[in-house]
Amino acid sequence: MKRRPTITDVAARAGVSKSTVSLVLQGSPQVRAETANLVRDAMRELGYVYNRAAATLRGSSVGLVGLVINDLRNPFFTEFAASLQMALAAAGYATVISNSDENTALQAKLMGSMIEHGVDAVVICPAHGEAGATFDPLARAGIPTLQVLRKMDERTDLFPFSSFDYAHGSAEATRHLIGLGTRRIAFVGGQDERSITQERMAGYSAALAEAGMEPLRLPGRTSRAFGLEAARRIRAEHPDCDAALCFNDLVALGMLAGLAREGVVVGSDMRLIGFDDIEECALSWPQLSSVSCDIAVFARDTAAALLGWLSDGQIPPPEQRAAVHLVPRASSLGN
Amino acid sequence: MKRRPTITDVAARAGVSKSTVSLVLQGSPQVRAETANLVRDAMRELGYVYNRAAATLRGSSVGLVGLVINDLRNPFFTEFAASLQMALAAAGYATVISNSDENTALQAKLMGSMIEHGVDAVVICPAHGEAGATFDPLARAGIPTLQVLRKMDERTDLFPFSSFDYAHGSAEATRHLIGLGTRRIAFVGGQDERSITQERMAGYSAALAEAGMEPLRLPGRTSRAFGLEAARRIRAEHPDCDAALCFNDLVALGMLAGLAREGVVVGSDMRLIGFDDIEECALSWPQLSSVSCDIAVFARDTAAALLGWLSDGQIPPPEQRAAVHLVPRASSLGN
DNA sequence: CATGAAAATTGGAACGATCCAAAAGATCGA
DNA sequence: TCGATCTTTTGGATCGTTCCAATTTTCATG
Incomplete structure (x- = not known):
């Protein structure tokens, strides 16, 4: 050779x-x-x-963007990763995708590896928990970094944050359920200490308060399996509950399956709304109402913001929110 | 700074x-x-x-493995990607994950970028179609490359291939359906010209032949959406069909939803089996029988083979097949 | 044809690690 | 104390690019 x-x-x-x-x-x-x-x-x-290594050594950029996701198995994030990668590839950047699996120690290690490789920028949806070990090295190295969907570091002048306007979305969904005459609406899934949960809960609570209704909370993981379990529990423990707003579509789809097992008719006996509007919502039976967050568009916007930062030094605003909207389907409207 | x-x-x-x-x-x-x-x-x-760039330049390895997947949105591949990345990270390698989106031109471009970055090895599940533009540069650069799950380049001495023993799996599933007394079993989804489809069809055809039964074929995409559509078509065009073996779980889950819409009771009126056994199979309603391919284990084995190749020059055998087995659940057994 | 300005090309010093061969230090038995 | 041997440490060339300053070529114009 x-x-x-x-x-x-x-x-x-x-x-x-x-x-x-x-x-x-x-x-x-x-x-x-x-x-x-x-x-x-x-x-x-x-x-x-x-030979990029040689070019990099001499001082030019590596052409590499790091993406760290807390849960790559979630289709919502997968879609984000895939779309972002496509958009960056179009601009000549390769993407190193990593899954922190909600583990801050692993996340910090992955970040170290990325910095060694000389990534030009980082997009991170941080794991929940201690974030210093992840962000400090980025700050020290002065690497343009975007926090997306979740904020774990408050230095938003260094690490601008962009996400969806979850509070508006959940308020809209809750009002929709109230308008349909439901009496007791649960908020299912998500850990209370996490910022996304708090934002989604905020809109829900506000809408309930407007109508003088009491909240009903079932915290938990954000997986299909938890939704399945939640369906059983909600029937057993809260027989008066006639609607649920779920943390995300996975939980809602899990509930959909769980309620079917229990013989509950979703759409009339119980109204259900998910969050994210992943592709499967339109393909489930019954079709799942969901608060649509257009993640593909969000990914492209993220890529654009990042490229602007890299090429023109255009630092994105400290906080940005993309609009969301409810897509009502049979799971809340009935047939 | x-x-x-x-x-x-x-x-x-x-x-x-x-x-x-x-x-x-x-x-x-x-x-x-x-x-x-x-x-x-x-x-x-x-x-x-x-500074890895400097080290690389002088002659040592980059510590980067490229992973190219034809459809990153498919949870089966996502799981593979996530598991592989974890296993490689444990050995100190970062992973560049890319989605070719079943586009050979894009795939070739991504591969070019990876080679420029000096990846030490590549794992590829190639897009269907012209493969030379992707593989020739790899051969020229002498980069250890593993084809997984799909074979598009015949030089298996250069690009060893590993996958699952699909033919056995589909034969087992088909015999299972025959044993349950079904009369007309369809094979739904997958394009006939693709190797995976052919392998899965082979076991199905063989098992049908043993029982003297006629095949029924509905080729198509491998998505949930196609499954939904297929359910409608199969009811309309083949009313005698009382069982379906699907190309993968996504198609089967789509059919599950589609059959529910049609008012068909899955498990008795129609028996259904998927392929891959993704997590959702155990969470759907009814639970979906599936041919289990343990992708996490497969990913770890792939990582091990690659690391052996990189560290000891241990070239993997030209073709390897991991065992699969049927996991019977309510969608084929009934309740 | 000479001239100057503009355009195109070039030589060579970086960049930050690795790795070889060689130097320096430590250890030990006689 | 003196080599001999083994363990540690060190200079310096090298990898393949970029980029600056300098040089050469081209070309329009007087």
Whole structure:
């Protein structure tokens, strides 16, 4: 196996200097088109592969963006990751996707590895818990970092935060349920100490208060399995409950399955609304009402903000909220 | 913002030479423990960050593994990606995850970017179609590459292939349905020209032939949406069909929802089996029978094979098959 | 044809680690 | 105390690019 060709080899072959080759590589307009073609031909003939490590060492960027997600198995995040990766790839950046699995120690380790690799920027939906070990090294290295969907570090001048306007969404959903004549609305799933839960609860509580209704809370994980379990518990412990707003679609879909097991007709006996509006909502039976957060658009906006930061030094505002809206379907409206 | 400290700075601070610092960095046993601690203290005090680009340039490995998946939105692949990433992270490798979205041109571009970044190895579940543009550069660069779950390049001496023993799994599932007294079993979803479909079809066809039964084929996409559609079509066009083996769980879950819409009782009127046994199978209503492919274990085995290749030059066998087994649940057994 | 300005090209010093060969120190038996 | 041997430490060349300053080429104009 022979050595990979370098720009020096290309230069020799094309009969120019390596500086010229470098210029061509960067698409500089100051090299004559004719010469540039000569160089490009030489590259093709030699099977030249650009060596980013060398370029990086000399001082240019790595072309790598780190993405750290707290739960990559959640389709909502998967969609975010996939869309973000596509948008960044279009701008020539590769994406290192990592799953912290809600483990702050692992998250800090992953972040260390990313910084070593010299990522140009980081997008992080942080694990819940101690965040210093993750964010301090980023601050020290001065790496542009965006917190998305969850805020764990308050230095939003360093780490701008962007998310959805969850409080409005949950208020809208709750009012929708109240308008349908429900009497007792539960909020199911999500841990109370987490910021997303708090935001979603806030809108729910506010809407209930407007109507003079009492909240009913079933905290828990944010998985399908918990939804299944919650369906059983809510029937056993709160027989008067006739509607549920779920932390997310996974919980709602779990409840949907659980309520079917219990013989409950979703849409009339019990009205159900999820959060996120993942693709499956329109495909379930009955179809699941959900507060739609257009994650693909959000991902593209995130990519745009990041690219603006990287290319023009345009620091995004400390906090941004994307609009959400309720998509009513059979699970709340009935058939 | 001041310059990041380098090993030279660390060396100065610790009062040793930069060679010694480098040795410490690599955990060499030939540096005295006392000296090593001195160096480590200096690193801590200066907030030293290892510069992989420089190391890579000089000739060592990048510590990066590329993962290219044809459909990252499929939970089966997500689980694979997440598990693989965890296993590789434990061995000190970062993972660049990319989604080719079943687009060979994009896939080739992503691969080019990965090679530029100097990935030490690649794991790829290739998009269907022209594969040369993806694999040739890998062969040229001599990068250890594993094809998983799908084979698009026949040079298995260069690109070993590992997957599940799908044919056995679908035969077992089909025999199970036959044993339950079904008369007409459809195979739903998957494109006939793809290798995975062919393998899964092979076991199904063989088992049907044993029983002297006729196949019934509904090819199509491998999504929940197609399953939903397929349920409608199968009822309308093949009223005698009383069982379906689906290409994967997503199709089966889509059918489950679609059949529920049609008022069909799954488990008695129609028996249903999926493929992959994703988590949701045990959480759906009715619970979905499925051919279990333990993807987390498969991911760990893949990581182990790759690490063996990277560290000991141990090239994996050209083709490997992991065992699968049917997990019968209510959707085929009834209640 | 000479001239100056603009355009295109080039040489060579960085960048920050690794790793070899060689130097310096430590340890030990005689 | 003196080599011999083994353990630690060290200079310095090297990897493949970028980028600055300097040089050469091109070209329009007087």
